[in-house]
Structures are given as structure tokens and as C-alpha cells.
Amino acid sequence: MLSNKQELFETATSSSLTYQQKIAGLANAAIRLQDPRELLNYSEKDWEFIQNGMICDLNEGYLLHTPRYIVPDYEVLVEKGCDFLDITPPKDLDELLDDLLMMYAHIPSVTTFPVYIGNLDTLFEPFLDGLTDEVVYPKIKRFLNHIDKVFTDAFVHADIGPKATRAGYLILRAVVELENPVPNMTFNYDEEISDEKFALACVDSCLRVSKPSFSNVKEYTKVVGKHAIVSCYNSLPIGGGAYGLLRYRLGTIAIASKDTDDMINNLLPELGKSINHMMDERIDFVVQKSNFFESNFLVKEGFLSRDKFTSMIAIVGLADAVDNLLQKEGLNETFGTSERGDEIALAIMDKVKEINDAHETKYMERTNDHYLLHAQVGAQITPEDVDNTPAHRVKVGEEPILPIHINQASKFYKYFDAGTGDLYPFDQTYIDHPDAVLDIIKGAFHQGTRYITTYVENSDLIRVTGYLVKKSEVEKANNDKAVLRNTTWFGKGSEEYNSVFERRITK
Amino acid sequence: MCSKEGLQSKLPLHKVLPFANVDGIGNRTSIFVQGCDIRCLYCHNPETQDVKFKEREVSIEDLIKEIEPYTPYVRGITVSGGEPTLYHKQLEVLFDELHKQNLTCYVDSNGYFDRERIASLIEVTDKFLFDVKTLDSSGDLIGVKKTGNLENLKYLLKLGKVEEVRHVALTSFVDSENVVRQISEILKDYPEVLFRIIKVHTRGCMHEDLIKDKVPSNRFMGNLGKIASDIGVKLVRVQL
Numbered sequence: 001m002l003s004n005k006q007e008l009f010e011t012a013t014s015s016s017l018t019y020q021q022k023i024a025g026l027a028n029a030a031i032r033l034q035d036p037r038e039l040l041n042y043s044e045k046d047w048e049f050i051q052n053g054m055i056c057d058l059n060e061g062y063l064l065h066t067p068r069y070i071v072p073d074y075e076v077l078v079e080k081g082c083d084f085l086d087i088t089p090p091k092d093l094d095e096l097l098d099d100l101l102m103m104y105a106h107i108p109s110v111t112t113f114p115v116y117i118g119n120l121d122t123l124f125e126p127f128l129d130g131l132t133d134e135v136v137y138p139k140i141k142r143f144l145n146h147i148d149k150v151f152t153d154a155f156v157h158a159d160i161g162p163k164a165t166r167a168g169y170l171i172l173r174a175v176v177e178l179e180n181p182v183p184n185m186t187f188n189y190d191e192e193i194s195d196e197k198f199a200l201a202c203v204d205s206c207l208r209v210s211k212p213s214f215s216n217v218k219e220y221t222k223v224v225g226k227h228a229i230v231s232c233y234n235s236l237p238i239g240g241g242a243y244g245l246l247r248y249r250l251g252t253i254a255i256a257s258k259d260t261d262d263m264i265n266n267l268l269p270e271l272g273k274s275i276n277h278m279m280d281e282r283i284d285f286v287v288q289k290s291n292f293f294e295s296n297f298l299v300k301e302g303f304l305s306r307d308k309f310t311s312m313i314a315i316v317g318l319a320d321a322v323d324n325l326l327q328k329e330g331l332n333e334t335f336g337t338s339e340r341g342d343e344i345a346l347a348i349m350d351k352v353k354e355i356n357d358a359h360e361t362k363y364m365e366r367t368n369d370h371y372l373l374h375a376q377v378g379a380q381i382t383p384e385d386v387d388n389t390p391a392h393r394v395k396v397g398e399e400p401i402l403p404i405h406i407n408q409a410s411k412f413y414k415y416f417d418a419g420t421g422d423l424y425p426f427d428q429t430y431i432d433h434p435d436a437v438l439d440i441i442k443g444a445f446h447q448g449t450r451y452i453t454t455y456v457e458n459s460d461l462i463r464v465t466g467y468l469v470k471k472s473e474v475e476k477a478n479n480d481k482a483v484l485r486n487t488t489w490f491g492k493g494s495e496e497y498n499s500v501f502e503r504r505i506t507k
Numbered sequence: 508m509c510s511k512e513g514l515q516s517k518l519p520l521h522k523v524l525p526f527a528n529v530d531g532i533g534n535r536t537s538i539f540v541q542g543c544d545i546r547c548l549y550c551h552n553p554e555t556q557d558v559k560f561k562e563r564e565v566s567i568e569d570l571i572k573e574i575e576p577y578t579p580y581v582r583g584i585t586v587s588g589g590e591p592t593l594y595h596k597q598l599e600v601l602f603d604e605l606h607k608q609n610l611t612c613y614v615d616s617n618g619y620f621d622r623e624r625i626a627s628l629i630e631v632t633d634k635f636l637f638d639v640k641t642l643d644s645s646g647d648l649i650g651v652k653k654t655g656n657l658e659n660l661k662y663l664l665k666l667g668k669v670e671e672v673r674h675v676a677l678t679s680f681v682d683s684e685n686v687v688r689q690i691s692e693i694l695k696d697y698p699e700v701l702f703r704i705i706k707v708h709t710r711g712c713m714h715e716d717l718i719k720d721k722v723p724s725n726r727f728m729g730n731l732g733k734i735a736s737d738i739g740v741k742l743v744r745v746q747l
């Protein structure tokens with residue numbers, strides 16, 4: 001969407017945005033002033049697909065100055081320090097924690113906050129030698145609390161695991177005690193490497209405060225190599241990241257299709273051409289014109305390198321597309337419980353994959369000259385998202401019982417090498433039975449699921465599509481009061497559009 | 508019973524619960540059979556007592572198919588009731604099949620079985636959840652005159668086939684304190700076996716009127732727990 005003076009005026013004078021949010025909003029509007037048909041060689045057709053909502057660029061703008069997602073290799077900080085910030089390699093835990101906080105403030109990001117803050121337990125562990133838990137714990141807790149209050153955006157993501165470490169246990173303890181939405185957290189779980197006790201502690205924490213989520217690290221390593229889970233379940237190369245993200249709004253596309261065949265064989269190929277073209281142009285601009293890779297200290301000092309970047313083509317609204325097409329086929333069934341529905345969904349995804357596989361492109365050596373597919377669970381930003389349920393998820397209220405639900409969802413993970421995830425709420429009784437939940441997670445991974453998260457109903461801190469919000473803050477935002485966290489705004493959108501707070505609970 | 512024929516044999520079924528987290532460690536699928544050989548005053552599934560009221564009858568083969576979508580997420584199944592051992596022949600077939608899929612098979616029993624008769628079921632059962640209702644043979648609590656089942660308990664314990672022992676406590680119809688003492692004397696030698704002492708719940712049960720004023724106080728329950736621990740039972744859980 002192009003911006004205009006009116007948008008700038010409304011942002012500047014809003015009564016419900018904080019100072020930081022206004023600055024970010026104004027900066028975003030500024031890079032949407034210039035028409036991408038001139039700036040980025042978008043064709044009329046490309047632009048039409050953005051305008052009519054079939055392709056969504058998440059309002060990322062056109063005058064691109066930075067890749068969307070930055071995934072720095074923080075081990076470099078430990079080894080070499082950072083010249084730009086005049087930091088020498090940390091000698092003890094205090095220095096490490098300070099140095100990391102200083103770094104975070106300088107990590108560029110589409111959200112203005114770092115989407116990846118490191119594999120925290122493995123970063124901390126070597127610095128714990130000779131220190132007791134009593135000494136270490138308050139430091140870790142303060143560090144995590146600092147992040148919540150300064151990097152006020154639930155797309156800020158930390159990883160832990162796969163090995164159990166003392167640092168890992170202390171992080172979990174702090175996370176449970178703090179009950180903060182930020183940082184979001186993933187446990188890189190590997191049944192063979194992660195010990196059972198630590199995995200159970202992660203489940204326990206996840207049931208209490210909705211994090212960490214579980215990622216099938218072995219599977220993602222197979223397809224992305226050395227990676228981190230960042231932002232909203234994006235699995236991206238460490239030391240690089242993603243130039244950008246464009247998404248097919250499948251629900252919207254289905255509305256415009258005559259029937260299933262029309263969508264798969266006419267619309268998708270045409271949209272595929274555009275989405276690939278726009279992505280190519282955007283990356284050309286970032287790499288060739290933005291001077292990011294020439295000037296940013298992260299690149300110069302080896303935290304990032306250009307050849308470790310990939311880019312994401314995403315989908316949303318698979319459920320809506322399928323429901324729409326089922327209706328056109330005269331079937332009174334819905335995605336999640338319909339056999340024909342799954343057939344249609346798999347056919348759609350096969351086509352999306354085919355289009356992506358056929359497109360070789362520049363600056364993409366890290367992922368074999370191809371974009372990675374992603375199922376987007378995050379942002380609900382415009383009314384168009386009413387017709388587009390996150391990722392490949394089943395619509396809220398239409399989920400089958402849990403085992404059937406996981407079996408259904410598991411069929412789709414194989415497409416999304418750049419990540420996706422589903423969330424399953426449990427009732428209170430599971431708090432006493434993390435072993436039962438771990439059984440379910442293990443089973444899901446064996447079935448093909450790559451990422452799973454859960455929470456217990458009735459906690460204030462709950463997961464909306466992918467990130468965490470406090471229900472109490474959403475209520476505030478609904479009353480148009482300024483709230484601390486950017487993501488609360490997205491939560492508000494999701495609540496209105498997709499009623500995620502009422503997801504089926506397993507009893 | 509040859510296997511083919513066994514797979515066709517029918518089981519009167521009350522219901523199947525895909526996921527249960529209370530019937531032993533981990534996540535399990537619970538299968539409730541219909542029909543019981545006793546009549547507990549506090550029975551919460553009185554509709555499962557009489558086989559006449561069964562929801563449906565399924566062949567073992569169909570039952571296996573029915574639970575197939577759930578099995579990736581569970582360690583095994585627990586058969587409850589009613590009284591599962593009444594169907595020892597069918598369950599033997601079921602368990603044999605499920606073991607091939609690496610699933611463990613538990614039986615939740617009231618303990619009043621003839622162990623000679625169900626010997627081959629015991630052989631293929633991984634663990635029992637063993638209920639000790641009462642130790643007197645008056646029939647006051649369980650509606651029929653039967654002698655205590657501690658011998659069965661001891662037998663299964665020796666085989667290493669008991670996951671947990673349960674007793675539902677009341678202030679009348681059963682001498683709960685004595686039951687707890689006697690069980691504890693046995694369990695103190697089995698530190699890995701959980702002893703669950705449960706306060707009777709009256710809501711929705713068969714003879715609410717008869718037992719509603721026989722519900723133990725929390726202090727009474729606490730005392731039962733203490734008795735068990737003092738005697739030397741390692742894992743005691745009191746459920747209020």
C-alpha cells in the first residue's frame with residue numbers, strides 16, 4: 001500500500017500509539033511513499049495483485065534499506081567482541097549479558113526490534129563455570145526482564161537447546177517466574193540429544209507461560225542446515241537471515257477463482273510469476289542499491305554475511321481457500337475434517353511448491369538458488385485477513401479432536417522449509433502431566449510435524465497465532481489505550497478477525 | 508482362540524477416550540468396557556455395570572482400527588470399566604496385537620478376579636492399576652459378598668505388574684484406615700508402586716443418598732496418607 005500525507009498525519013497525531021510506535025510507523029510510511037512500479041520495476045499486473053489483496057507484502061515498503069530478518073551469529077561476539085561498539089570479548093557472565101544487550105539495540109529489523117537474540121543457553125553456559133545457581137539466577141532473570149521492557153515486541157525470539165544445560169534450566173525458571181511475553185522462545189528439541197528431564201521442564205514451562213515452543217531441530221537442520229527459529233516460527237540460516245517475505249493470500253485468491261482447477265492451474269501460476277518477480281526485484285534493490293551489505297557493521301565484522309541470506313514466499317489462508325472451493329464443488333464440509341478438503345489443500349500446496357521449485361534466482365546460494373516456502377502465522381493487519389486464517393491452520397471452532405487435528409496438520413509441514421507451526425491448548429489437568437504432553441509432541445514429530453506449541457487455557461499470557469500477548473493488554477488496546485507492546489496490536493487484530501482466544505481445548 | 512477368530516470376537520464397549528493423562532505415566536488411550544461383577548455404592552459409571560446397557564459392541568479388529576489415529580501420541584492403552592478382566596479372552600487378543608505396535612497395555616481392575624482363569628491375560632498385561640475396594644466380605648460396599656483381593660495384589664506385585672494401587676476412602680461401609688494399613692504393609696516393599704488414596708466423590712454416583720454423609724474430611728484423608736507414609740510406602744498420593 002502506498003502511503004500519503006494523511007497517513008503520516010494520523011500516525012503523528014494518534015492518541016493510542018507510544019512514542020516508539022509513532023517513530024516506527026512514520027519510518028514505515030516514508031518508505032511507502034514512492035511507487036514500486038517506478039522504484040522496483042513492478043509490472044502493472046504485480047501491482048494489481050498487491051492492490052486486490054491476493055498477494056500481500058505485509059506493508060514492508062518499497063524503498064528498502066535493510067533485509068527483513070537479521071539472524072546474527074552471536075558466537076562471533078563471544079569470540080571477537082565488536083569493534084563498531086568498541087566491545088572486547090566478554091570475560092565473564094556479567095560482561096556477556098551487558099554486551100548482548102548492547103548488541104540487540106543495534107540489530108536492524110523490520111519490526112525495529114531484533115527478531116533473534118541468540119541460542120541463549122549455549123551462549124551462557126561456558127560463562128557459568130565456578131558460579132553457583134544463587135549467583136547466576138538473578139543475573140539471567142534481570143537480563144530477560146530487561147529484554148521484555150526494552151524490546152517491546154513479541155517477535156523478539158530466543159532459542160534454547162537441544163542439549164540440557166544448567167543455563168537452560170535457569171532460563172526456564174526465570175521465564176516461568178517472570179511471565180513476560182518477550183522474548184518469545186523455542187526449544188530446539190531432538191529426542192536423541194535432549195535429555196528427557198529437560199524436555200519435561202520445557203513442557204512444564206510451556207504449559208504455564210506458553211513458552212518455549214518445540215521445534216523439530218533435526219528435521220529443520222536437514223532442510224536449512226545451521227539455523228535458528230526466529231520471529232514467528234521462521235527457520236532461517238544463522239549468520240544471515242531473510243531478505244524479505246511476500247505471501248499468497250490463498251483465501252482471497254479462492255474467492256476470485258471459478259473453481260478448484262481454475263485456482264490451481266490458472267490463478268496460482270500467474271500469481272507465482274508476479275510473486276517471484278516482485279521478490280527478485282526487492283532483493284536486487286536490497287543487495288545492489290541499499291548499501292546495507294557494504295556499510296552495516298554486522299556484515300563487516302562477520303556477524304552476518306550476504307551469502308547466508310535466503311528469502312521467503314509464504315502462504316496464509318489455506319483453510320479459507322479450501323472452504324471456498326469445497327463450497328464451489330457443492331460440498332458442505334470444512335477444512336480440517338474433510339477428506340476432499342485435504343486433497344484440495346495438498347493440490348494447492350503442490351502447485352505453490354512446483355512454482356517455487358521452478359524459479360532459480362540470484363543471491364540465494366545458501367538455499368540452493370531457491371526461495372524457501374513459509375506458512376505465515378503472524379500478523380493480522382488488514383480486514384483482508386478476515387478471509388485468511390494463519391498458515392495452514394484449521395479455523396478456530398472447526399478443529400477436529402486433537403489426535404485427528406495433529407494428523408491432519410502434519411501433512412503440510414513438509415512444504416514449509418522456512419517454518420510454520422500449530423498451537424494446541426490444553427486444560428488445567430495437563431499441568432500435572434507434562435509427560436503426557438511430551439508424548440503428544442513426540443508423536444506429532446514422528447507424524448511429520450516440525451513445530452508445535454501449547455498453552456493452558458485461562459492464563460493471561462497466551463499465544464496468538466504465533467507470538468505471545470497478555471489478554472489484559474489486548475483488552476486495554478480494544479479500549480484504545482496506549483499499550484507497551486507492538487504485538488498487542490496484532491493480537492487485537494487476530495482477536496477481532498479470527499477469534500483465536502476460543503481455540504478448541506483438549507480435555 | 509486362534510488369532511483370526513480372536514480378532515472377530517466382540518467387546519461390549521462403553522466409550523473410548525482418545526487421550527487420558529490419569530491412567531498411569533504419560534499419555535494413554537482409555538478404553539471403557541461395559542459390564543462389572545460388583546456394585547460399588549459410589550460407582551461413577553453405573554451405566555457400565557450392566558452389560559445390557561452397552562453403547563455398542565465392537566470386534567477387536569475394529570477397535571484396533573478405531574484407535575489407530577491416536578496411537579502415535581500415546582504410550583499405550585488402559586482398559587477400564589466396568590471390569591476389564593471379565594473379557595480376558597478378547598483383551599488377550601487385543602493386547603497381543605497392540606504389542607506388535609510397541610504399545611503398552613494396562614488393565615484397570617477391581618481386583619476380584621480368579622487369577623487362574625485370567626492367567627493368560629495377566630501374562631500379556633504390562634501393568635495393572637489395582638483397586639482395593641474393601642477387605643471385609645459383607646458386601647456392604649460392593650453389593651456382593653466377595654472375599655478380599657489382597658492375594659491377587661501380592662501375586663501381581665511379585666510379577667512386577669502393578670503401576671498403582673488405589674483405595675477410595677469413606678467413613679462408613681468400609682474400614683478405610685484398616686485397608687490403608689494392610690495395603691501399606693504390602694507396598695512398603697515395592698518403592699516404585701504408587702499408592703493413590705482417593706476421597707469418595709458423591710456427585711453423579713449411583714447411591715448419592717447413601718454415601719453423601721460418609722465423605723471423609725480432608726484431615727481424615729491426610730491422616731490416611733500419613734499412615735501409609737509412616738508404614739514406609741514411598742509413593743503416596745492423597746486425592747481430595
Ligand code: SF4
Pocket residue numbers: 543544545546547549550551552553555556588589590617
Ligand atoms: S468396580 Fe465398582 S466402581 Fe468400578 S465399575 Fe464396577 S461397580 Fe463401578
